[in-house]
Every structure is written in C-alpha cells, then in structure tokens.
Amino acid sequence: MKYVLLALAALTFVYPFVWMLSASLSAESGLGDLTLLPEQFTWDNYITVFTKIPLGRAFLNSAFVAIVTTGLVLVTGAMVGYALARHEFVGRNWIFYAIIFTMTLPFQITLIPNYITMVRLGWIDTYLALIIPFSLSSLAVLLFRQAFQSLPQALIDAARIDGAGELRIIFQILVPNVLPTVLTITILTFMGLWNEALWPLIVIRDESTMTMPQLVTLFSVGGRAEGQLGVKIAAAVLLAVPVVILYLFFQKHFIRSMASSGLKD
Structure with missing residues (x-):
C-alpha cells in the first residue's frame, strides 16, 4: 500500500510535465485532449519559437x-x-x-x-x-x-x-x-x-x-x-x-x- 500511494503521488507530479511535452509536439487542434501521446505529431511549435525569438x-x-x-x-x-x-x-x-x-x-x-x-x-x-x-x-x-x-x-x-x-x-x-x-x-x-x-x-x-x-x-x-x-x-x-x-x-x-x-x- 505504501508503494501504491507513492506511485500515485509520483504520477500526480509527473503527469503535467509529460502532458506539456506531448502538447508541445501536437498540432493546435489536438491540444484539447489531455492525452499522454502527441496527436498529429509535429515539430512546428518548436520551429515557430526559434523563428520568432x-x-x-x-x-x-x-x-x-x-x-x-x-x-x-x-x-x-x-x-x-x-x-x-x-x-x-x-x-x-x-x-x-x-x-x-x-x-x-x-x-x-x-x-x-x-x-x-x-x-x-x-x-x-x-x-x-x-x-x-x-x-x-x-x-x-x-x-x-x-x-x-x-x-x-x-x-x-x-x-x-x-x-x-x-x-x-x-x-x-x-x-x-x-x-x-x-x-x-x-x-x-x-x-x-x-x-x-x-x-x-x-x-x-x-x-x-x-x-x-x-x-x-x-x-x-x-x-x-x-x-x-x-x-x-x-x-x-x-x-x-x-x-x-x-x-x-x-x-x-x-x-x-x-x-x-x-x-x-
């Protein structure tokens, strides 16, 4: 039970960061779903960042x-x-x-x-x-x-x-x-x-x-x-x-x- 609780606590902290990484690799239309895998995988977001600043x-x-x-x-x-x-x-x-x-x-x-x-x-x-x-x-x-x-x-x-x-x-x-x-x-x-x-x-x-x-x-x-x-x-x-x-x-x-x-x- 101790390790289960620790694992749940770890997932609570890790999930937002994993989603953030996934969202940064997704097309704009796929950001509404809180999935852990990128939807319509693309590097365009990073290319735009380096292009504009x-x-x-x-x-x-x-x-x-x-x-x-x-x-x-x-x-x-x-x-x-x-x-x-x-x-x-x-x-x-x-x-x-x-x-x-x-x-x-x-x-x-x-x-x-x-x-x-x-x-x-x-x-x-x-x-x-x-x-x-x-x-x-x-x-x-x-x-x-x-x-x-x-x-x-x-x-x-x-x-x-x-x-x-x-x-x-x-x-x-x-x-x-x-x-x-x-x-x-x-x-x-x-x-x-x-x-x-x-x-x-x-x-x-x-x-x-x-x-x-x-x-x-x-x-x-x-x-x-x-x-x-x-x-x-x-x-x-x-x-x-x-x-x-x-x-x-x-x-x-x-x-x-x-x-x-x-x-x-």
Whole structure:
C-alpha cells in the first residue's frame, strides 16, 4: 500500500510535465485532449519559437548570468560565513541576526530601491544589473556559517601554523570539507537564477541581453505567440529542459547534500 500511494503521488507530479511535452509536439487542434501521446505529431511549435525569438542568445545569457552569479555567491558566502563562524569581533551576532532577518523579507520589497540603484549606477540593460544584486545570498552565508562551525578549530590552527592565509584556509582547507553544503548552495542558487523572470523584466529592455525566462514570458504574453497555445507550451518546455537535465545529473548529490545540510523535513 505504501508503494501504491507513492506511485500515485509520483504520477500526480509527473503527469503535467509529460502532458506539456506531448502538447508541445501536437498540432493546435489536438491540444484539447489531455492525452499522454502527441496527436498529429509535429515539430512546428518548436520551429515557430526559434523563428520568432532569439532563444539561443537568451539561453547563453541565462547560462552566463546563472554561472557567474552562482560562483560569486559561493565566494562571498564562504568568506562571510567564515568570518561569522570563526572570528570574534564586536557586533558579530547582530550582523548574523540582520542577515537572517533579510531572509524573511520578500524580494518584491526591495525591487524599487534596487531598481533606483541600478539606474543611478547606469547598469540598466547590462549584465551587471542581473548579477550584482544576487551576488550575495543570506542563505549561502547561513549554510556556510553552520558548516564551518561544525569543523574542528584544530584544522584551522594547523593551517595557520603551516603559514596559510585566511583565503587559503577558507577555499583550500575548509570548503573541501563541506562539499555537501557547497553542492546545496550551487544547485539552489543556479535553479533560482535560471528561473528568475521578474527582475530581468524590470532592468532589461534590450532583447540581446534578455534572459531565457524573460524572453519566454514576453513571448507568451506579448503577442508574438499569436495566441497559439502549442507554441507557448513549446517555449515553456525549452525553458524547463536545462533545469530538469541539471537535476537528473546531480540528483544523488542533491539529495545527499540537502540531507547533510539539515534542509530536510
């Protein structure tokens, strides 16, 4: 009975995605039936998407922004987390509490101040507007701090005796010992950045700089799809495929890292 219930739950989650893939390969007239196999199989929906919008360029933009920003999050998160975990200074706990407090605030609250900052810096329609505001993550700081606190102080003392500086201690000694945390932050950050559409819609107007979620959103609601549901679904499939592939490739590492980092129920 347990496996039957689990199988039913899995089908509940999987069915919409399977139908979406099937619908993207069906002719417009066959979208009314919720079947798992394409009706009147065709590639026309995908051809239309690539014809009407520069999806390849948007894919490269999203990949560049997500990879660079994730790297910055790992570097800044490790450095701040190390300082909060291993250095004694006035106001350390208050700074940590302030960082935790920012996690409770919805991103929409900071949209206007962040947009004004981007305008004053002249970063509108540039990659900097997509990267810099997300280059420091409070979640990354929290996870790195907790992970570094769990490591023995003797490890750091031995590295200092050998002449290692602070940066070398962080990235060559401590980070390799908390790989589950690194993987958790990498996957969560990359997936969040890849799916981000609201912020790019606000700060990017040049089509050559648009990310894939932004371009697909504008394509679906802006009239280019000409009301064709199959074309909209095809665009959504193309947006979801990279994340699905990433998850399938790192599935075991993702589950292990989530469990090791204490993010499980």
